[in-house]
Amino acid sequence: MTKMDNTTRYERLRARYMNGDLDRRSFLGLLGAAGAAYGLVTPYRALAQSVSQVRFDGWGGVVSEALRANAFDPFTAKTGIEVVDGTFGGGDEFLSRVKASQEGEYNIAHLSGVFDYARYHGLGLTTTLNEDNIPNLQNVIPKLVDVFRDVTDGSLSCVPYDYGTTGLAYNRKHISDEEMAEKGARILIDEAHKGKIAGWSDWRTRMWYAALQTDQDPNNITDVDAAWDAVRAHRDLALKYWGSGAELMSLLAEEEIHVTEGWSGRIYALQEQGHDIGYMDPPNGFGWQECMFVIKGSPLEACEELLNFMLAPETAIAVAEGQNYPPALDPQKVDLGDKIPTLPAFDPSGTLDGLTFADPAYWNGNEQDWSKTFGRVQKGY
Template identity: 25%
Template sequence: MKCCFLRRVLAGLLVLGMAGTAGAAPRQLNVYNWSDYIAQDTVPGFEHATGIQVRYDVYDSNETLQAKLLAGHSGYDVVVPSSNYAARQIAAGAYRKLDKSKLPNLRYLDPALMRLIADVDPGNQFVVPWAWGTTGLGYNIKLARAALGANAPLDSWDVLFKPENVAKLRPCGVSMLDSPADVFPAALHYLGRDPNSTNPADYQAALALLERIRPYITQFNSSGYINDLAGGDICLAYGWSGDVTIARHRAHEAHKPYEIRYVIPGGGAPVWFDVMAIPIDATHVDEALQWVNYIETPSVHAAITNAVFYPSANLAARKYVLPEVARDPSVYPPAPVMQSLYMLKPLPPDITRLQTRLWTTFKAGR
């Protein structure tokens, strides 16, 4: 009888254990990232590998992300700020220090690029690179040539910043990123000033330059311009390298009768990094670390590059990148072009506030 009683007790415990497992809430992860910035199989692949369910939301500006972070209780476990914004957020205590013992795939990261990121994250303690890219000019070549002339040099910032040039493009549509942190550095550099200037007078000069071209900007957009460019609704976009390359591929897949081309104008352009970080109020920290480590799996990161045309800092991923993507100079700029690029750096709060005020004035066109 004792034997049978023990069997009944053990069987009951087993049933209770199974019921507890069945009723347990699934593990979750909340990710907040830029739009058009991930491969189709990234989230399903992570969910399959880990059993963690992902809520994946998107934004189209650093300002949107920062407002959520600084308000507290963002509701996200992983976010992807640009490195110049991340520096200020780290200083404000917005992120958790990374437990690198749970991130073995960090060994694949390019030491040279990690040294650059260390300028904004000393010791690489808080952020891990997602991708990097440049900011330049995206053209509908057919429409731009028709407006500017067959022999007009498209590899010059004069196309955007000289009113007599950009005015010719207004009828076919001119789009500008809705981001002062991306526009002011290019304007400053065009004027021969420090693109990371902390001199308020430099920003007033940049505003004067921008106000001269304001009548010819037909939209401010940081995400929808991809489809606008692919669909022939605009002919010039000041935008991000991968976005314009996505537009090029979409136009090609739709058999459009024109070419979309990304150009880094002579004289240099901004280069930036977007980085993964775990907010200080994250509620699923272990899951967030698993996500960061999964993304740094070389084949996973390569699949993202193949989908959205932004390179990663993952050296081992390069061998999995499609040859046509690896050869594309809009994705991987050649060495001479790389030497002309300038990195966006964090600015003091007073300059950031000044940028915001001047940007409002510029957009209003007053």
């Protein structure tokens, strides 16, 4: 017996109705029933059928282009599994979308920071990957893997993929390297650059830099009021809070601003385009790692296969070169080629001891309070 799809079903019903074999009431009734059945069944189709596609969500821009060209298209060519990719402007926005979705609708996300991983775990959105299906995980810097294991009791719902920093980006036409070295993070609250300063509209980054500006440990801010005062000082001098990598690049490239904190890979991309933009990681600068996170309810084997493919040295290096962030691969185990050692934040030792990462417990513990307070401070309060 041939299986009938909904289009065929509708066409046959319509033909019967037009031929007079079916009265109007029956036709409309059957059509309604078919529609209702289709609507009810569709969400569960993913569970019932073999996996033909996996959804991936990431940061867009050069990062998505690099993944599409170097990972997704070759993966589809090899396995026949299509990778549908979407983009998001930030981790918060994506988490909101996932919260509103049905299980299985979103599969893999390019998450930033262990604190995001911990938030997903807190919301019950983690799963357990079968690491035997991801042999290339052996090539990843152990320190990057261990922090995720600590959150999910030894198991993994993601694989580390790359790392970078949120450092200080400045236009060398207006700010010298010497001035940057002298002022460090405090340049973002320097009156001399009023109206030419920007910053990411992300409460963590704002508080992290406020900690640096007030000589505090970002992972243990003791004088919170002083930090908020620094956030306010920055706000009063800033021209604009940027909300995406594209906006960051546009503000710097168009010379609307002279200095901001920025993502290392995006600044490197600007430098590659010929813009005279300097980049500096101040002491205790904001280091972060990104992972490929598999969301609960996803087709695990297909996701594991894609993750393993993405972690293969040739793929991971090509993606890293495209997106300008060092891969999570251990330079002591894998030859990373010529370009990657030149990228900002790259650590040839593979220990990452020179980078300061956000303590997930500390930052998530303050998330509810600080994100709300920043929403007010940002608007002049």
